[in-house]
Amino acid sequence: MSSLRMTFNEYIASIQMSKHRHILLEGSRDKSFFRRMNEAARSVRHCTPPNVDITTAEELKAEILTTQDRIGNRDKVELVCGMVGKRPFQNRFLGFVDREFREFVFSNTIADTLRSHHCEGRLVWSRGHSIENYMFDYEVFREPLCDFSPNQRVADIALSILKDNFSEILNIACALGLAARDQCHLSTVRRTIHWSNLELTESTLRWDIGRWTNGLVQHSHLDTTTSKTLACEFERWLEIARTSDPDNVRWACDGHIGMDLIWSTYARIIYDIRRSAVKAGAKAANQREAILRANGNIKFNHLARKWARSTSADGGDSPIFCLSMIGLRAA
Numbered sequence: 001m002s003s004l005r006m007t008f009n010e011y012i013a014s015i016q017m018s019k020h021r022h023i024l025l026e027g028s029r030d031k032s033f034f035r036r037m038n039e040a041a042r043s044v045r046h047c048t049p050p051n052v053d054i055t056t057a058e059e060l061k062a063e064i065l066t067t068q069d070r071i072g073n074r075d076k077v078e079l080v081c082g083m084v085g086k087r088p089f090q091n092r093f094l095g096f097v098d099r100e101f102r103e104f105v106f107s108n109t110i111a112d113t114l115r116s117h118h119c120e121g122r123l124v125w126s127r128g129h130s131i132e133n134y135m136f137d138y139e140v141f142r143e144p145l146c147d148f149s150p151n152q153r154v155a156d157i158a159l160s161i162l163k164d165n166f167s168e169i170l171n172i173a174c175a176l177g178l179a180a181r182d183q184c185h186l187s188t189v190r191r192t193i194h195w196s197n198l199e200l201t202e203s204t205l206r207w208d209i210g211r212w213t214n215g216l217v218q219h220s221h222l223d224t225t226t227s228k229t230l231a232c233e234f235e236r237w238l239e240i241a242r243t244s245d246p247d248n249v250r251w252a253c254d255g256h257i258g259m260d261l262i263w264s265t266y267a268r269i270i271y272d273i274r275r276s277a278v279k280a281g282a283k284a285a286n287q288r289e290a291i292l293r294a295n296g297n298i299k300f301n302h303l304a305r306k307w308a309r310s311t312s313a314d315g316g317d318s319p320i321f322c323l324s325m326i327g328l329r330a331a
Contacts, residue, residue, distance in 0.1 A: 005061045008080055016089050020051040021326040024080055024095045026073040029297070031056050033131050033304045034096070034322075040308035041323055052328065074098060081123035090122055094326050096319065099125040101181060104252050110174070110244040112251055117319065124325070127317050129177075130255030134318070135303045136262075138166045140310065144302035145266050150290045151274075158269040165205040165265070170249050171241040172207045173261045177254030178241075179233035186254065188220050189230070193260040195268040195292065205265060209234065263299065267291040 006014070015022050025031050031054050038052060057073035060080070071079070074097045081095035102125070103118065105111040118125040127134065135141070142159055149155035162169075180189035192215055199206045209231050216227035241249050267288045274284035311318045 005059055007061050008076075008083060011055070011060055011080065012084055012087070015084065015093055016087065018053065020053045020092070021328060022093045023052060023054045023322070023326065024077050024093070025054065025056050026077060026097055027056055027058060029300055030096065030131050032297070032301055033134075033307075034319075036301070036304045036308040037311075037320055038323065038328075040305075040311070041320060041328070052323075052326070074100075078123060081121060085121040085123075092326055093122055094322055095123045096322060097123065097125060098130040098255070099127070100129055101252070104248075106178060106240075106252075109240060110248045110252050112245075112248045116316070117321075119325075122325075124319065124322055126319065128251030128255070129253060132255030132259045132300075133251055133253060135307045136170060136250050136253065136258055137307075138163050140303060140307045141262060141266075143306050144299065145263075145291075147302060148291055148294050148299065149270065150287050154270060154273050154277075154287065157273050158266060161200070161203050161269050162262075162266055164203065166262075167246055168205050168242075169261055169265050170246070170253050170258060171238060172205070173258040174241045174249045174253040175234050175237035176207075176261075177257050178237040178252075179230050180254070180257075182233055183226065183230055185222070185226070185230065188216075188222065190254070190256050190260070192216060192220060193257055193264055195264045195271065195288065198265055198268045200269060200272050207234075207238075259300075263291065 011024075023034060025034060034054055038054075057076040060076050062071060062076070077095040077097045081093075084090050084093045084095075099114075099118065103112070103114045105113055117127050128136075141162075145159060145162070146152075146155050149158070176189055176193075177186065180186040192212060194215070197208050197212045197215070199208050213227045213231045216222045216230060217224055220227075222230075270291060271284045271288035274287050311320060
């Protein structure tokens with residue numbers, strides 16, 4: 001497979017020889033998101049738009065910059081953008097990468113110093129941490145969550161509870177991401193997002209720190225001291241998130257943690273509702289697992305399509321302007 005990947009120069013040459021517009025993204029989910037955004041934009045145009053070729057950095061060779069470091073997908077996109085930005089065909093090309101934690105200030109509050117997309121030549125950063133953050137809106141999640149629910153009556157109750165707790169879910173997700181970032185354990189913490197770490201008391205959501213800390217020790221191979229430090233940092237960041245601008249929390253939230261936490265919370269709510277029901281019905285665990293076991297890419301695609309259908313062409317926080325940057329009319 002790797003022998004079929006293009007070098008940077010081969011990819012740039014293919015852009016030069018092609019008459020198509022080109023977008024270079026980091027990974028497959030970014031590609032799925034942009035495809036659905038372009039499809040939604042096409043549906044409201046009154047003419048046949050030019051072709052757009054969407055490529056991911058995974059399709060380019062991971063060229064070695066030094067004897068020790070092999071560059072990642074974000075680096076690939078940023079390097080190619082710098083190279084294409086000097087060519088006469090640059091207006092037919094755009095690169096888009098995750099912002100991650102860049103240009104946020106994390107102190108006694110969470111502050112966004114950009115408050116918009118960052119554009120530099122042919123390179124655009126996502127508005128928030130990653131592509132998932134665009135969809136961190138209850139109205140975007142409502143319909144897809146309902147579609148994955150086995151019981152409509154239970155889903156209606158669960159969605160009402162989720163709506164009331166949606167802001168706190170993002171607070172928890174943001175705090176988990178920042179605690180993990182501070183301790184350099186982001187990939188580990190991402191693996192600990194589990195429905196059993198969530199508790200609902202009188203429809204109020206809580207992250208069970210004790211259960212989570214035990215899980216870090218037992219299943220993530222972290223020592224007790226590191227796990228306790230992560231727990232303390234989480235509590236500190238959670239208080240900061242709760243007093244920060246909710247928009248800043250949304251955009252600063254680690255996209256992977258936020259996405260998994262929303263689905264896990266909904267599954268937890270479904271489980272608790274079904275378990276406490278008086279009438280007989282499908283087992284609580286079965287309804288919970290129907291949510292959790294659904295394929296992650298399929299769930300993402302449902303959300304991306306819902307987001308694309310509900311996003312206006314002039315939305316300031318939408319990356320739809322990227323289409324205009326390569327000569328396409330967004331609406």
